[in-house]
Amino acid sequence: xxxxxxxxxxxxxxxxxxxxxxxxxxxxxxxxxxxxxxxxxxxxxxxxxxxxxxxxxxxxxxxxxxxxxxxxxxxxxxxxxxxxxxxxxxxxxxxxxxxxxxxxxxxxxxxxxxxxxxxxxxxxxxxxxxxxxxxxxxxxxxxxxxxxxxxxxxxxxxxxxxxxxxxxxxxxxxxxxxxxxxxxx
Amino acid sequence: xxxxxxxxxxxxxxxxxxxxxxxxxxxxxxxxxxxxxxxxxxxxxxxxxxxxxxxxxxxxxxxxxxxxxxxxxxxxxxxxxxxxxxxxxxxxxxxxxxxxxxxxxxxxxxxxxxxxxxxxxxxxxxxxxxxxxxxxxxxxxxxxxxxxxxxxxxxxxxxxxxxxxxxxxxxxxxxxxxxxxxxxxxxxxxxxxxxxxxxxxxxxxxxxxxxxxxxxxxxxxxxxxxxxxxxxxxxxxxxxxxxxxxxxxxxxxxxxxxxxxxxxxxxxxxxxxxxxxxxx
Numbered sequence: 001x002x003x004x005x006x007x008x009x010x011x012x013x014x015x016x017x018x019x020x021x022x023x024x025x026x027x028x029x030x031x032x033x034x035x036x037x038x039x040x041x042x043x044x045x046x047x048x049x050x051x052x053x054x055x056x057x058x059x060x061x062x063x064x065x066x067x068x069x070x071x072x073x074x075x076x077x078x079x080x081x082x083x084x085x086x087x088x089x090x091x092x093x094x095x096x097x098x099x100x101x102x103x104x105x106x107x108x109x110x111x112x113x114x115x116x117x118x119x120x121x122x123x124x125x126x127x128x129x130x131x132x133x134x135x136x137x138x139x140x141x142x143x144x145x146x147x148x149x150x151x152x153x154x155x156x157x158x159x160x161x162x163x164x165x166x167x168x169x170x171x172x173x174x175x176x177x178x179x180x181x182x183x184x185x
Numbered sequence: 186x187x188x189x190x191x192x193x194x195x196x197x198x199x200x201x202x203x204x205x206x207x208x209x210x211x212x213x214x215x216x217x218x219x220x221x222x223x224x225x226x227x228x229x230x231x232x233x234x235x236x237x238x239x240x241x242x243x244x245x246x247x248x249x250x251x252x253x254x255x256x257x258x259x260x261x262x263x264x265x266x267x268x269x270x271x272x273x274x275x276x277x278x279x280x281x282x283x284x285x286x287x288x289x290x291x292x293x294x295x296x297x298x299x300x301x302x303x304x305x306x307x308x309x310x311x312x313x314x315x316x317x318x319x320x321x322x323x324x325x326x327x328x329x330x331x332x333x334x335x336x337x338x339x340x341x342x343x344x345x346x347x348x349x350x351x352x353x354x355x356x357x358x359x360x361x362x363x364x365x366x367x368x369x370x371x372x373x374x375x376x377x378x379x380x381x382x383x384x385x386x387x388x389x390x391x392x393x394x395x396x397x398x399x400x401x402x403x404x405x406x407x408x409x410x411x412x413x414x415x416x417x418x419x420x421x422x423x424x425x426x427x428x429x430x431x432x433x434x435x436x437x438x439x440x441x442x443x444x445x446x447x448x449x450x451x452x453x454x455x456x457x458x459x460x461x462x463x464x465x
Contacts, residue, residue, distance in 0.1 A: 027257055039244030044203035056249050063253040082210040149202045150234050151243040156204055171195045178198055182233040
Protein backbone atom coordinates (compact mmCIF):
# COMPACT_ATOMS: atom_id res chain seq x y z
CA UNK A 1 0.00 0.00 0.00
CA UNK A 2 1.24 3.45 -0.82
CA UNK A 3 1.94 5.89 1.93
CA UNK A 4 -0.96 8.21 2.59
CA UNK A 5 -0.37 11.75 1.53
CA UNK A 6 0.24 13.90 4.56
CA UNK A 7 -2.08 16.58 3.28
CA UNK A 8 -3.84 17.92 0.24
CA UNK A 9 -3.77 21.44 -1.04
CA UNK A 10 -6.08 23.43 -3.25
CA UNK A 11 -3.97 22.62 -6.28
CA UNK A 12 -3.63 18.92 -5.64
CA UNK A 13 -4.45 16.99 -8.81
CA UNK A 14 -7.55 14.86 -9.14
CA UNK A 15 -5.34 11.80 -8.99
CA UNK A 16 -3.73 12.90 -5.72
CA UNK A 17 -7.12 13.56 -4.20
CA UNK A 18 -8.47 10.19 -5.19
CA UNK A 19 -5.42 8.36 -3.82
CA UNK A 20 -5.71 10.31 -0.59
CA UNK A 21 -9.37 9.47 -0.22
CA UNK A 22 -8.82 5.81 -1.09
CA UNK A 23 -6.18 5.54 1.63
CA UNK A 24 -8.59 7.29 3.96
CA UNK A 25 -11.30 4.72 3.08
CA UNK A 26 -13.54 7.55 1.97
CA UNK A 27 -16.25 6.58 -0.53
CA UNK A 28 -15.93 9.97 -2.10
CA UNK A 29 -12.91 8.45 -3.87
CA UNK A 30 -15.21 6.16 -5.87
CA UNK A 31 -17.37 9.10 -6.79
CA UNK A 32 -14.36 11.03 -8.02
CA UNK A 33 -13.11 8.04 -10.00
CA UNK A 34 -16.52 7.74 -11.60
CA UNK A 35 -16.65 11.43 -12.50
CA UNK A 36 -13.10 11.69 -13.83
CA UNK A 37 -12.31 8.22 -15.23
CA UNK A 38 -15.71 6.53 -15.50
CA UNK A 39 -16.23 7.22 -19.19
CA UNK A 40 -12.67 6.21 -20.05
CA UNK A 41 -12.96 2.97 -18.06
CA UNK A 42 -16.29 2.20 -19.67
CA UNK A 43 -14.56 2.74 -22.99
CA UNK A 44 -11.90 0.22 -22.01
CA UNK A 45 -14.64 -2.26 -21.15
CA UNK A 46 -16.42 -1.58 -24.42
CA UNK A 47 -13.32 -2.59 -26.34
CA UNK A 48 -14.14 -6.06 -25.06
CA UNK A 49 -17.89 -5.88 -24.42
CA UNK A 50 -19.73 -3.77 -26.95
CA UNK A 51 -23.07 -3.90 -25.22
CA UNK A 52 -23.61 -0.67 -23.26
CA UNK A 53 -25.70 -2.13 -20.45
CA UNK A 54 -23.43 -5.06 -19.85
CA UNK A 55 -20.42 -2.77 -20.04
CA UNK A 56 -21.99 -0.62 -17.34
CA UNK A 57 -22.58 -3.69 -15.19
CA UNK A 58 -18.91 -4.51 -15.51
CA UNK A 59 -18.00 -0.94 -14.63
CA UNK A 60 -20.00 -1.32 -11.44
CA UNK A 61 -18.03 -4.45 -10.58
CA UNK A 62 -14.82 -2.60 -11.40
CA UNK A 63 -15.68 0.25 -9.05
CA UNK A 64 -16.38 -2.25 -6.27
CA UNK A 65 -13.08 -4.01 -6.93
CA UNK A 66 -11.25 -0.69 -6.77
CA UNK A 67 -12.87 0.05 -3.42
CA UNK A 68 -12.08 -3.34 -1.98
CA UNK A 69 -8.51 -3.50 -3.28
CA UNK A 70 -7.58 0.12 -2.69
CA UNK A 71 -4.60 -0.86 -0.57
CA UNK A 72 -3.14 -2.77 -3.54
CA UNK A 73 -2.47 0.45 -5.40
CA UNK A 74 1.12 1.65 -5.31
CA UNK A 75 1.76 5.04 -6.82
CA UNK A 76 5.48 4.24 -7.08
CA UNK A 77 4.74 1.61 -9.70
CA UNK A 78 2.57 3.67 -12.00
CA UNK A 79 -0.30 6.10 -12.31
CA UNK A 80 -3.73 5.56 -10.85
CA UNK A 81 -5.26 5.30 -14.30
CA UNK A 82 -2.84 2.56 -15.36
CA UNK A 83 -3.84 0.61 -12.26
CA UNK A 84 -7.54 1.24 -12.91
CA UNK A 85 -7.20 0.11 -16.52
CA UNK A 86 -5.54 -3.14 -15.54
CA UNK A 87 -8.38 -3.93 -13.11
CA UNK A 88 -10.93 -2.91 -15.73
CA UNK A 89 -9.42 -5.05 -18.45
CA UNK A 90 -9.33 -8.10 -16.21
CA UNK A 91 -12.95 -7.53 -15.18
CA UNK A 92 -14.03 -7.16 -18.81
CA UNK A 93 -12.24 -10.34 -19.84
CA UNK A 94 -13.77 -12.16 -16.86
CA UNK A 95 -17.18 -11.04 -18.07
CA UNK A 96 -16.66 -12.59 -21.50
CA UNK A 97 -16.38 -15.98 -19.77
CA UNK A 98 -19.84 -15.73 -18.19
CA UNK A 99 -23.05 -17.25 -19.52
CA UNK A 100 -24.66 -13.80 -19.47
CA UNK A 101 -22.14 -12.56 -22.00
CA UNK A 102 -22.74 -15.44 -24.40
CA UNK A 103 -26.51 -14.96 -24.16
CA UNK A 104 -26.28 -11.22 -24.70
CA UNK A 105 -24.25 -11.72 -27.86
CA UNK A 106 -27.24 -13.53 -29.38
CA UNK A 107 -29.69 -10.74 -28.56
CA UNK A 108 -27.27 -7.91 -29.14
CA UNK A 109 -29.39 -6.19 -31.73
CA UNK A 110 -32.54 -5.80 -29.63
CA UNK A 111 -30.58 -4.44 -26.68
CA UNK A 112 -28.96 -1.89 -28.93
CA UNK A 113 -32.39 -0.65 -29.98
CA UNK A 114 -33.36 -0.20 -26.36
CA UNK A 115 -30.18 1.64 -25.56
CA UNK A 116 -30.85 4.16 -28.30
CA UNK A 117 -34.14 5.02 -26.67
CA UNK A 118 -32.51 5.40 -23.30
CA UNK A 119 -29.94 7.90 -24.45
CA UNK A 120 -30.42 11.22 -22.71
CA UNK A 121 -30.90 14.00 -25.26
CA UNK A 122 -29.40 16.75 -23.08
CA UNK A 123 -31.49 19.39 -24.83
CA UNK A 124 -33.53 20.38 -21.85
CA UNK A 125 -31.17 23.02 -20.61
CA UNK A 126 -30.29 26.13 -22.53
CA UNK A 127 -26.73 26.14 -21.30
CA UNK A 128 -26.19 22.58 -22.36
CA UNK A 129 -27.54 23.47 -25.77
CA UNK A 130 -25.14 26.34 -26.07
CA UNK A 131 -22.10 24.22 -25.19
CA UNK A 132 -23.37 21.54 -27.48
CA UNK A 133 -23.42 24.16 -30.22
CA UNK A 134 -19.78 24.84 -29.46
CA UNK A 135 -19.06 21.15 -29.65
CA UNK A 136 -20.84 21.03 -32.95
CA UNK A 137 -18.24 23.38 -34.34
CA UNK A 138 -16.03 20.31 -34.40
CA UNK A 139 -16.10 18.75 -37.87
CA UNK A 140 -18.32 15.67 -37.93
CA UNK A 141 -15.43 13.42 -38.67
CA UNK A 142 -13.57 14.66 -35.60
CA UNK A 143 -16.57 14.07 -33.36
CA UNK A 144 -16.94 10.64 -34.85
CA UNK A 145 -13.29 9.89 -34.13
CA UNK A 146 -13.61 11.04 -30.51
CA UNK A 147 -16.87 9.17 -30.02
CA UNK A 148 -15.52 5.93 -31.39
CA UNK A 149 -12.11 6.13 -29.77
CA UNK A 150 -13.06 7.34 -26.27
CA UNK A 151 -16.67 6.31 -25.80
CA UNK A 152 -17.38 3.55 -28.25
CA UNK A 153 -14.59 1.22 -27.31
CA UNK A 154 -13.11 1.12 -30.82
CA UNK A 155 -9.44 0.46 -31.40
CA UNK A 156 -7.57 2.56 -33.91
CA UNK A 157 -7.54 -0.40 -36.25
CA UNK A 158 -11.31 -0.82 -35.94
CA UNK A 159 -11.80 2.88 -36.62
CA UNK A 160 -9.54 2.68 -39.66
CA UNK A 161 -11.60 -0.20 -40.96
CA UNK A 162 -14.94 1.45 -40.17
CA UNK A 163 -14.10 4.85 -41.67
CA UNK A 164 -11.98 3.41 -44.43
CA UNK A 165 -8.94 5.40 -43.33
CA UNK A 166 -5.26 4.50 -43.14
CA UNK A 167 -4.22 3.60 -39.55
CA UNK A 168 -1.67 6.46 -39.43
CA UNK A 169 -4.32 8.96 -40.52
CA UNK A 170 -6.63 7.77 -37.71
CA UNK A 171 -3.93 8.52 -35.15
CA UNK A 172 -3.11 12.00 -36.42
CA UNK A 173 -6.76 12.90 -36.93
CA UNK A 174 -7.67 11.84 -33.39
CA UNK A 175 -4.84 13.99 -32.13
CA UNK A 176 -6.10 16.90 -34.23
CA UNK A 177 -9.64 16.34 -32.95
CA UNK A 178 -8.47 16.45 -29.31
CA UNK A 179 -6.50 19.61 -30.06
CA UNK A 180 -9.61 21.16 -31.56
CA UNK A 181 -11.71 19.97 -28.61
CA UNK A 182 -9.30 21.57 -26.13
CA UNK A 183 -9.69 24.90 -27.92
CA UNK A 184 -13.44 24.69 -27.55
CA UNK A 185 -13.95 23.44 -23.97
CA UNK B 186 12.97 11.44 -28.63
CA UNK B 187 12.44 14.78 -26.92
CA UNK B 188 9.28 15.64 -25.01
CA UNK B 189 7.75 17.60 -27.90
CA UNK B 190 8.15 14.74 -30.31
CA UNK B 191 6.85 12.41 -27.63
CA UNK B 192 3.72 14.51 -27.10
CA UNK B 193 3.13 14.86 -30.84
CA UNK B 194 3.49 11.15 -31.44
CA UNK B 195 -0.13 10.70 -30.32
CA UNK B 196 0.79 8.25 -27.57
CA UNK B 197 -0.91 10.41 -24.90
CA UNK B 198 -4.22 10.31 -26.77
CA UNK B 199 -3.89 6.57 -27.16
CA UNK B 200 -3.19 6.28 -23.42
CA UNK B 201 -6.66 7.56 -22.49
CA UNK B 202 -8.35 5.62 -25.27
CA UNK B 203 -7.16 2.42 -23.64
CA UNK B 204 -5.17 1.68 -26.76
CA UNK B 205 -1.89 0.97 -25.01
CA UNK B 206 -0.67 -2.18 -23.32
CA UNK B 207 0.06 -2.09 -19.59
CA UNK B 208 3.79 -1.83 -20.34
CA UNK B 209 3.23 1.08 -22.70
CA UNK B 210 1.02 2.82 -20.14
CA UNK B 211 3.66 2.46 -17.43
CA UNK B 212 6.18 3.93 -19.87
CA UNK B 213 3.91 6.95 -20.32
CA UNK B 214 3.60 7.20 -16.51
CA UNK B 215 7.38 7.25 -16.21
CA UNK B 216 7.66 9.98 -18.86
CA UNK B 217 4.96 11.99 -17.08
CA UNK B 218 6.80 11.62 -13.77
CA UNK B 219 10.05 12.82 -15.30
CA UNK B 220 8.64 15.63 -17.44
CA UNK B 221 6.08 18.01 -15.99
CA UNK B 222 5.14 19.16 -19.50
CA UNK B 223 4.17 15.60 -20.41
CA UNK B 224 2.22 15.25 -17.19
CA UNK B 225 0.24 18.46 -17.69
CA UNK B 226 -0.37 17.66 -21.37
CA UNK B 227 -1.67 14.23 -20.37
CA UNK B 228 -4.02 15.74 -17.80
CA UNK B 229 -5.27 18.41 -20.23
CA UNK B 230 -6.21 15.73 -22.76
CA UNK B 231 -8.11 13.76 -20.13
CA UNK B 232 -10.00 16.83 -18.97
CA UNK B 233 -11.10 17.80 -22.48
CA UNK B 234 -12.33 14.27 -23.21
CA UNK B 235 -14.14 14.11 -19.88
CA UNK B 236 -15.79 17.46 -20.47
CA UNK B 237 -16.82 16.49 -23.98
CA UNK B 238 -18.38 13.29 -22.70
CA UNK B 239 -20.24 15.12 -19.98
CA UNK B 240 -21.66 17.75 -22.32
CA UNK B 241 -22.58 15.31 -25.06
CA UNK B 242 -24.22 12.88 -22.65
CA UNK B 243 -21.62 10.20 -23.30
CA UNK B 244 -20.16 7.92 -20.68
CA UNK B 245 -21.76 5.67 -18.10
CA UNK B 246 -25.15 6.23 -16.53
CA UNK B 247 -25.00 7.82 -13.06
CA UNK B 248 -27.06 4.89 -11.80
CA UNK B 249 -23.83 2.87 -12.01
CA UNK B 250 -22.25 5.04 -9.36
CA UNK B 251 -25.40 5.09 -7.25
CA UNK B 252 -25.62 1.30 -7.27
CA UNK B 253 -21.92 0.95 -6.47
CA UNK B 254 -22.17 3.28 -3.52
CA UNK B 255 -25.26 1.46 -2.35
CA UNK B 256 -23.40 -1.80 -2.52
CA UNK B 257 -20.44 -0.40 -0.62
CA UNK B 258 -22.89 0.47 2.08
CA UNK B 259 -23.92 3.48 3.95
CA UNK B 260 -20.94 5.34 5.34
CA UNK B 261 -20.94 8.29 7.58
CA UNK B 262 -18.26 10.14 5.74
CA UNK B 263 -19.91 9.87 2.37
CA UNK B 264 -22.48 12.34 1.33
CA UNK B 265 -24.13 10.75 -1.63
CA UNK B 266 -26.07 13.71 -2.97
CA UNK B 267 -22.95 15.79 -2.86
CA UNK B 268 -21.07 13.28 -4.90
CA UNK B 269 -23.79 13.29 -7.55
CA UNK B 270 -24.25 17.03 -7.83
CA UNK B 271 -21.35 18.87 -6.31
CA UNK B 272 -18.00 19.86 -7.63
CA UNK B 273 -15.33 17.99 -5.81
CA UNK B 274 -12.54 20.52 -5.13
CA UNK B 275 -14.15 22.51 -2.35
CA UNK B 276 -15.23 19.45 -0.46
CA UNK B 277 -11.84 17.84 -0.82
CA UNK B 278 -9.93 20.90 0.19
CA UNK B 279 -12.09 21.06 3.29
CA UNK B 280 -11.05 17.53 4.15
CA UNK B 281 -7.45 18.68 4.24
CA UNK B 282 -8.12 20.27 7.56
CA UNK B 283 -8.18 17.28 9.85
CA UNK B 284 -9.59 19.70 12.36
CA UNK B 285 -12.15 21.97 10.65
CA UNK B 286 -11.41 25.68 10.60
CA UNK B 287 -14.51 26.53 12.59
CA UNK B 288 -13.49 24.13 15.32
CA UNK B 289 -9.99 25.64 15.45
CA UNK B 290 -11.63 29.04 15.73
CA UNK B 291 -14.01 27.66 18.33
CA UNK B 292 -11.12 26.13 20.27
CA UNK B 293 -9.22 29.39 20.23
CA UNK B 294 -12.33 31.21 21.35
CA UNK B 295 -12.86 28.64 24.07
CA UNK B 296 -9.31 29.01 25.34
CA UNK B 297 -9.51 32.80 25.14
CA UNK B 298 -12.89 32.70 26.83
CA UNK B 299 -11.60 30.39 29.54
CA UNK B 300 -8.66 32.73 30.02
CA UNK B 301 -10.97 35.68 30.30
CA UNK B 302 -13.24 33.74 32.62
CA UNK B 303 -10.31 33.01 34.88
CA UNK B 304 -9.12 36.58 34.63
CA UNK B 305 -12.56 37.97 35.31
CA UNK B 306 -13.14 35.54 38.15
CA UNK B 307 -9.81 36.46 39.71
CA UNK B 308 -10.58 40.14 39.28
CA UNK B 309 -14.08 39.59 40.60
CA UNK B 310 -12.75 37.75 43.64
CA UNK B 311 -10.18 40.44 44.22
CA UNK B 312 -12.84 43.11 43.97
CA UNK B 313 -15.10 41.16 46.30
CA UNK B 314 -12.29 40.79 48.83
CA UNK B 315 -11.59 44.49 48.54
CA UNK B 316 -15.24 45.31 49.10
CA UNK B 317 -15.30 43.05 52.15
CA UNK B 318 -12.15 44.65 53.44
CA UNK B 319 -13.57 48.10 52.83
CA UNK B 320 -16.77 47.14 54.58
CA UNK B 321 -14.76 45.86 57.55
CA UNK B 322 -12.73 49.05 57.52
CA UNK B 323 -15.85 51.14 57.34
CA UNK B 324 -17.33 49.20 60.24
CA UNK B 325 -14.17 49.83 62.23
CA UNK B 326 -14.24 53.49 61.29
CA UNK B 327 -17.89 53.63 62.30
CA UNK B 328 -17.03 52.04 65.65
CA UNK B 329 -14.19 54.48 66.05
CA UNK B 330 -16.51 57.32 65.20
CA UNK B 331 -19.07 56.13 67.77
CA UNK B 332 -16.33 55.71 70.30
CA UNK B 333 -14.99 59.12 69.44
CA UNK B 334 -18.50 60.60 69.65
CA UNK B 335 -18.96 58.98 73.06
CA UNK B 336 -15.58 60.21 74.11
CA UNK B 337 -16.36 63.69 72.83
CA UNK B 338 -19.69 63.60 74.63
CA UNK B 339 -18.01 62.43 77.81
CA UNK B 340 -15.34 65.05 77.51
CA UNK B 341 -17.89 67.74 76.80
CA UNK B 342 -19.83 66.56 79.84
CA UNK B 343 -16.65 66.56 81.89
CA UNK B 344 -15.94 70.02 80.58
CA UNK B 345 -19.46 71.11 81.45
CA UNK B 346 -19.08 69.69 84.95
CA UNK B 347 -15.67 71.29 85.29
CA UNK B 348 -17.12 74.62 84.20
CA UNK B 349 -19.99 74.07 86.62
CA UNK B 350 -17.55 73.34 89.46
CA UNK B 351 -15.47 76.37 88.57
CA UNK B 352 -18.67 78.41 88.52
CA UNK B 353 -19.56 77.09 91.97
CA UNK B 354 -16.00 77.78 93.19
CA UNK B 355 -16.06 81.29 91.79
CA UNK B 356 -19.52 81.99 93.18
CA UNK B 357 -18.88 84.31 96.16
CA UNK B 358 -22.12 83.19 97.77
CA UNK B 359 -21.02 79.59 97.91
CA UNK B 360 -19.39 77.87 100.86
CA UNK B 361 -17.05 75.18 99.67
CA UNK B 362 -16.54 71.98 101.67
CA UNK B 363 -14.05 69.37 100.60
CA UNK B 364 -14.91 65.89 101.88
CA UNK B 365 -12.00 63.46 102.15
CA UNK B 366 -12.00 59.66 102.27
CA UNK B 367 -12.56 57.83 105.54
CA UNK B 368 -10.89 54.51 106.46
CA UNK B 369 -13.35 52.37 104.40
CA UNK B 370 -12.38 54.33 101.26
CA UNK B 371 -9.25 56.45 101.84
CA UNK B 372 -8.82 57.36 98.11
CA UNK B 373 -12.33 58.79 97.84
CA UNK B 374 -13.20 62.48 97.87
CA UNK B 375 -16.05 64.80 96.93
CA UNK B 376 -16.98 68.48 97.21
CA UNK B 377 -20.04 70.29 98.47
CA UNK B 378 -21.12 73.82 97.53
CA UNK B 379 -23.63 75.40 99.81
CA UNK B 380 -25.22 78.63 98.66
CA UNK B 381 -25.58 80.90 101.63
CA UNK B 382 -28.30 82.98 99.98
CA UNK B 383 -30.55 80.25 98.53
CA UNK B 384 -29.32 77.58 100.95
CA UNK B 385 -29.16 75.23 98.02
CA UNK B 386 -26.67 72.38 98.35
CA UNK B 387 -24.68 71.13 95.36
CA UNK B 388 -22.57 67.97 95.36
CA UNK B 389 -19.63 67.41 93.08
CA UNK B 390 -19.10 63.67 92.72
CA UNK B 391 -15.37 63.64 92.15
CA UNK B 392 -14.00 60.30 93.26
CA UNK B 393 -16.43 57.89 94.83
CA UNK B 394 -16.29 54.16 94.15
CA UNK B 395 -19.05 52.65 92.02
CA UNK B 396 -21.93 51.88 94.45
CA UNK B 397 -22.97 48.19 94.67
CA UNK B 398 -26.19 47.16 92.95
CA UNK B 399 -29.30 48.41 94.76
CA UNK B 400 -27.37 51.08 96.69
CA UNK B 401 -27.01 54.85 96.38
CA UNK B 402 -24.90 57.48 97.97
CA UNK B 403 -26.66 59.95 100.28
CA UNK B 404 -25.44 63.34 101.49
CA UNK B 405 -25.93 64.36 105.08
CA UNK B 406 -25.70 67.75 106.74
CA UNK B 407 -24.38 67.54 110.24
CA UNK B 408 -25.30 70.07 112.88
CA UNK B 409 -23.71 69.91 116.30
CA UNK B 410 -25.71 67.91 118.82
CA UNK B 411 -28.18 66.63 116.15
CA UNK B 412 -28.62 63.50 114.06
CA UNK B 413 -27.40 63.90 110.44
CA UNK B 414 -29.92 65.78 108.32
CA UNK B 415 -30.79 64.23 104.95
CA UNK B 416 -29.46 66.48 102.19
CA UNK B 417 -30.61 64.12 99.41
CA UNK B 418 -29.56 60.99 97.49
CA UNK B 419 -27.57 61.56 94.36
CA UNK B 420 -26.71 59.84 91.09
CA UNK B 421 -23.16 58.55 91.08
CA UNK B 422 -22.87 59.17 87.34
CA UNK B 423 -23.81 62.83 87.49
CA UNK B 424 -20.76 64.80 88.41
CA UNK B 425 -22.43 67.90 89.71
CA UNK B 426 -26.00 68.01 90.91
CA UNK B 427 -28.24 70.18 93.01
CA UNK B 428 -29.64 68.47 96.11
CA UNK B 429 -31.81 69.68 98.96
CA UNK B 430 -32.00 73.04 100.62
CA UNK B 431 -30.33 73.06 103.99
CA UNK B 432 -30.61 75.87 106.45
CA UNK B 433 -29.10 76.45 109.80
CA UNK B 434 -25.83 75.89 111.57
CA UNK B 435 -24.18 73.14 109.57
CA UNK B 436 -20.75 72.16 110.78
CA UNK B 437 -19.99 69.33 108.36
CA UNK B 438 -21.15 67.30 105.37
CA UNK B 439 -20.78 63.54 104.93
CA UNK B 440 -21.67 60.89 102.30
CA UNK B 441 -22.90 57.45 103.30
CA UNK B 442 -23.82 54.41 101.21
CA UNK B 443 -27.50 53.60 101.65
CA UNK B 444 -30.11 51.35 100.10
CA UNK B 445 -31.49 52.67 96.80
CA UNK B 446 -33.87 55.57 97.38
CA UNK B 447 -32.07 56.70 100.48
CA UNK B 448 -32.59 56.29 104.20
CA UNK B 449 -34.12 58.58 106.86
CA UNK B 450 -31.34 57.63 109.21
CA UNK B 451 -27.70 57.74 108.23
CA UNK B 452 -25.75 54.47 108.32
CA UNK B 453 -22.74 56.08 109.93
CA UNK B 454 -20.42 53.08 109.65
CA UNK B 455 -20.83 53.35 105.83
CA UNK B 456 -19.55 56.90 105.69
CA UNK B 457 -17.23 57.20 102.68
CA UNK B 458 -16.23 60.86 102.78
CA UNK B 459 -16.61 63.67 105.32
CA UNK B 460 -15.64 67.34 105.43
CA UNK B 461 -15.98 70.20 107.91
CA UNK B 462 -16.90 73.75 107.18
CA UNK B 463 -14.06 76.23 107.70
CA UNK B 464 -14.66 78.44 110.63
CA UNK B 465 -15.05 81.97 109.32
